[in-house]
Amino acid sequence: MSIKPGPIRLRVTDLHESVDDPALTSMTLLNELAGRYPDAVSFSAGRPFEGFYDVEDLSRHLMTFKSYLEDEKGLPAEQVRRTFFQYGRTKGFIHELIARQLEVDEGLIVDPESIVVTTGCQEAMVLLLRALVRDARDVILAATPNYVGFIGAARVAGAPLRSVREHEGGIDLEDLERQIAAARREGLRPRACYVVPDFANPSGASMSLVDRIALLELAEREQILVIEDNPYTLFRAGGPQLPMLKTLDEQHQVIHLGSFAKSAFAGARVGYVIADQPVTPDGASGAGPLLLADHLAKLKSMVTLNTSSVAQAVIGGYLLENGCSLKRATAREAAVYRQNLATVLDSLKSVFGTLPGLSQDVSWNTPQGGMFVVVTLPFTADDAMLEYSASKFGVLWTPMHHFYEGTAGFRQARLSFSVLTPEQITLGVGRLGALVQDQRARHLVGVAHS
Numbered sequence: 001m002s003i004k005p006g007p008i009r010l011r012v013t014d015l016h017e018s019v020d021d022p023a024l025t026s027m028t029l030l031n032e033l034a035g036r037y038p039d040a041v042s043f044s045a046g047r048p049f050e051g052f053y054d055v056e057d058l059s060r061h062l063m064t065f066k067s068y069l070e071d072e073k074g075l076p077a078e079q080v081r082r083t084f085f086q087y088g089r090t091k092g093f094i095h096e097l098i099a100r101q102l103e104v105d106e107g108l109i110v111d112p113e114s115i116v117v118t119t120g121c122q123e124a125m126v127l128l129l130r131a132l133v134r135d136a137r138d139v140i141l142a143a144t145p146n147y148v149g150f151i152g153a154a155r156v157a158g159a160p161l162r163s164v165r166e167h168e169g170g171i172d173l174e175d176l177e178r179q180i181a182a183a184r185r186e187g188l189r190p191r192a193c194y195v196v197p198d199f200a201n202p203s204g205a206s207m208s209l210v211d212r213i214a215l216l217e218l219a220e221r222e223q224i225l226v227i228e229d230n231p232y233t234l235f236r237a238g239g240p241q242l243p244m245l246k247t248l249d250e251q252h253q254v255i256h257l258g259s260f261a262k263s264a265f266a267g268a269r270v271g272y273v274i275a276d277q278p279v280t281p282d283g284a285s286g287a288g289p290l291l292l293a294d295h296l297a298k299l300k301s302m303v304t305l306n307t308s309s310v311a312q313a314v315i316g317g318y319l320l321e322n323g324c325s326l327k328r329a330t331a332r333e334a335a336v337y338r339q340n341l342a343t344v345l346d347s348l349k350s351v352f353g354t355l356p357g358l359s360q361d362v363s364w365n366t367p368q369g370g371m372f373v374v375v376t377l378p379f380t381a382d383d384a385m386l387e388y389s390a391s392k393f394g395v396l397w398t399p400m401h402h403f404y405e406g407t408a409g410f411r412q413a414r415l416s417f418s419v420l421t422p423e424q425i426t427l428g429v430g431r432l433g434a435l436v437q438d439q440r441a442r443h444l445v446g447v448a449h450s
Helices: 028-036 056-072 077-085 095-106 120-132 148-157 173-185 209-222 261-268 292-301 309-321 331-354 383-393 400-404 422-449
Strands: 115-118 138-144 161-167 189-195 225-229 254-259 271-274 372-376 412-416
Touching: 028 383, 056 077, 056 309, 077 309, 095 115, 095 309, 115 120, 115 292, 120 138, 120 148, 120 225, 120 254, 120 271, 120 292, 138 173, 148 400, 161 173, 173 189, 173 209, 189 209, 209 225, 254 261, 261 309, 271 292, 331 372, 331 422, 383 422, 400 412
Parallel strands: 138 161, 138 189, 189 225, 225 254
Antiparallel strands: 115 271, 254 271, 372 412
């Protein structure tokens, strides 16, 4: 008599290590706390401002794109209908409009065929890292603190990351050079360096023009690629606009990651990658060179097949209605972020500059744009303290140690101000001040009892 086997029992150790990686699960706590404490002022969400959204705009964007296909592209009705309802071109079909936007806003001229439209910028990261990392010897360098999404993409793609220091001027180029040399001494192959040149998430740091040029010179000298991710460049609070790294790229060193999440709206899940690097084929194949974009498209065809046709059409209509200028399209949002950044900085100065004993204990950076400010606190700002902050004082923030992969940042908090009103910001910073006073009083009591 055979024994009926029991149900299959899976252990986390039976699965790929990325499913239980802290980098991929760290943001879950923020969502849970926001749900449990709905009245808390949340500085944790990195979402774009929602005040100008209108559901009826979506249908107008679709019709604008339909007219573009009919009038400018000259497509017959059957092909227009197929564009909306059927599987689409793997590399996407708004690539020409994206190229037009880059020329209008950045003065950057790119071959539309070098653009792959992706399901959010996150897919672009995974595809790119999967393509660049052939085996365990290949490593990617990245400034630390680093965007959690890129850390997670690297885990999923099996791409080893090597940390490079960051200062208020962005990535430390001297340390980058040291890390490249150290990796090579260990028998590794540094393939690329990931950077966010403008108002980085989470630090808010920005690179100077001199450092942008120096980074490209270093990349050319060391024969590595530069992965540029620049979703916040439109939201400058002051000073002149600086060119993107891709705009300065004369040697095809830069792979540019783009996203419409912060400019149009995140729900579309439309991003893109510019990968205009020629890839030399195997000598035995007899084929001519393809662009790296073509190889990324092959990977995409096995992952998502194509980016949603409807989502692309909505973004295409959005671009067309704004003359293919994201600067024009996001002018209202940029004004909100400028005001909110000023309110955060003013509130921090007001709260921590007036409370006795706190002016020496609390500090913060002063980014020139973007959506984030980093505050340094006189106590451990970990996940347990975050829950205490939410439950006792009604204010949420993001522990910075998540952006250091748990190796640093334990006394820092990221404040995201993109979805808050000035009144909420003032209230939230006041509550953060109450938390700091509470922790200072507890520390003084502990010292008195010791």
